Amino acid sequence: MTRGRVAGAAVAAAFVMACSGAPEGPATDQYPALGTLIEVSIRGVAPDAQADAFRAVRDAFAHAELNWHAWANGDLAVHNAALADGRPTAPPSDLAALLARAEEIRTATGGLFDPRLGALVEAWGFHDPGSAPSAPPADAIDAWLTGTIPVRLDLGGIAKGAAVAEALRRLNALGVEHALVNAGGDVAVIGRADSRRWSIGIRNPRGVGVIAGVELASGEALITSGDYERGYDLDGVRFHHLLDPRTGYPARGTASVTVLHTDPVLADAAATALFVAGDAWPELATTLGIETVLRIADDGTAYVTDAMAARLLPTAIGPPLKLTRVTPAAPR
Amino acid sequence: MLRLLRPADFAVVSLAVLFVAAVAVVSWAPRSAAQVAELRGPSGIQRIALDNDGVYPISGRLGESVVEVKDGNARFVDSPCRNRVCIAAGWLARSEDFAACAPNGVSMRLRGQGQRYDAIAH
Numbered sequence: 221m222t223r224g225r226v227a228g229a230a231v232a233a234a235f236v237m238a239c240s241g242a243p244e245g246p247a248t249d250q251y252p253a254l255g256t257l258i259e260v261s262i263r264g265v266a267p268d269a270q271a272d273a274f275r276a277v278r279d280a281f282a283h284a285e286l287n288w289h290a291w292a293n294g295d296l297a298v299h300n301a302a303l304a305d306g307r308p309t310a311p312p313s314d315l316a317a318l319l320a321r322a323e324e325i326r327t328a329t330g331g332l333f334d335p336r337l338g339a340l341v342e343a344w345g346f347h348d349p350g351s352a353p354s355a356p357p358a359d360a361i362d363a364w365l366t367g368t369i370p371v372r373l374d375l376g377g378i379a380k381g382a383a384v385a386e387a388l389r390r391l392n393a394l395g396v397e398h399a400l401v402n403a404g405g406d407v408a409v410i411g412r413a414d415s416r417r418w419s420i421g422i423r424n425p426r427g428v429g430v431i432a433g434v435e436l437a438s439g440e441a442l443i444t445s446g447d448y449e450r451g452y453d454l455d456g457v458r459f460h461h462l463l464d465p466r467t468g469y470p471a472r473g474t475a476s477v478t479v480l481h482t483d484p485v486l487a488d489a490a491a492t493a494l495f496v497a498g499d500a501w502p503e504l505a506t507t508l509g510i511e512t513v514l515r516i517a518d519d520g521t522a523y524v525t526d527a528m529a530a531r532l533l534p535t536a537i538g539p540p541l542k543l544t545r546v547t548p549a550a551p552r
Numbered sequence: 553m554l555r556l557l558r559p560a561d562f563a564v565v566s567l568a569v570l571f572v573a574a575v576a577v578v579s580w581a582p583r584s585a586a587q588v589a590e591l592r593g594p595s596g597i598q599r600i601a602l603d604n605d606g607v608y609p610i611s612g613r614l615g616e617s618v619v620e621v622k623d624g625n626a627r628f629v630d631s632p633c634r635n636r637v638c639i640a641a642g643w644l645a646r647s648e649d650f651a652a653c654a655p656n657g658v659s660m661r662l663r664g665q666g667q668r669y670d671a672i673a674h
Contacts, residue, residue, distance in 0.1 A: 246670075248592075248597075250592050250593070250594070250659065251594055251613070251657050252613055252654050252655060252656070252657035255654065256654045257652050257654045257657065257659055259592075259671060261670060261671070349633070349634060349635050349655055350634045350635075400670055400671055402672075402673070404654065404674060405673045405674050406673075407671050407673050413670050418670045418671070419668075419669050419670050420669055420670065420671050420672070420673055421648055421650075421669035421671070421673065422672075422673050423650065423672055423673060423674040428641050428642070428644050428649040428650060428651055429646055429648065429649050429650075430648045430649075430650075430669065430672060433667070433669060442673055444673040444674070448637075449674075452635070478673065535648075535667060536667045
């Protein structure tokens, strides 16, 4: 075979390989946990090892659901019971670390992220998806605001991020190099989808479609908090689970906040705090060192930091998202 | 040069230009039309062509959720949860539109030929 024919055959072979269809898709798993839907995708894992990988993630979420959920029968419930009785308590190391992190972020956010909201969440009925929609009486909210009822810790604003981080840590320990874990809007990835980065669609908080996309690099997390996820409508008014600790009522003015960061735990808590902060979100983002933020206001306006504007990919599916750029002040 | 061309030549060139323009529009226009409803539950993935009108059950952790497919759209019409968030989502019409019944562990995403995401931050 002449050199020309060899070159031609190589080109033809390359063309055939390029056109031979998309690479095999990831193996996936899906189930409910932590009050939302967990989706897991892994790539490059031998079929006989996939079950172990998925089991490791299920175990991580089962542990979080039992032990980091205030209304389950695990470690946090035991801790809360001891707090209510005024008994000394020493939670297991994983819970203790998460409680310490939550307190650290509560301080950093000036209380806009507050893990002590448990009794208030319960008064609104957001702890139980099956509870009848009913706003609590004003005196129940006042009791919480004035601190006249026992503290019940609720890690709902941070547990999903922590569980996602733990799930990826376990996958990494098993040698999984490419994975995506999505806990109802808390998405984190390692590796790549195939020849490209993992691609995430950000949901329209006022619809069923996607408003923009983001491609995540390995080790990044994209966390969204929205008023559509948990809550109910009463007399045409939406009451959602993202409570403002300053008023005791659902925070107003924001439909969703999306944060991109390498720390899923910080990003999860920050998304909640920035949601609650409303128009004051840029200052809080600066305080927290969060640079990549998308906030959809209640009126549909999409506010973005410069860093997020550089990461958002327009969707070819719906109308283009009109962005209003906000440049947070430099840290003092 | 133009004098060498006959009216039929102009017609052929015009048709060719129109053909190229039509191909460009079809190729590069945003592809939002969905073709398949992808139903995911604890027992796996079920794909239903959106030109196949009907009512389709999908088993979840609490029981059976029900999806209706009609005129190229799809929606949840029943689910064994109490909040009925999935039903309130209404009709899904475009590719990558998404709705889920989290308590039942089932979700529906429409798929088309165009843009696809590995996950929806919902």
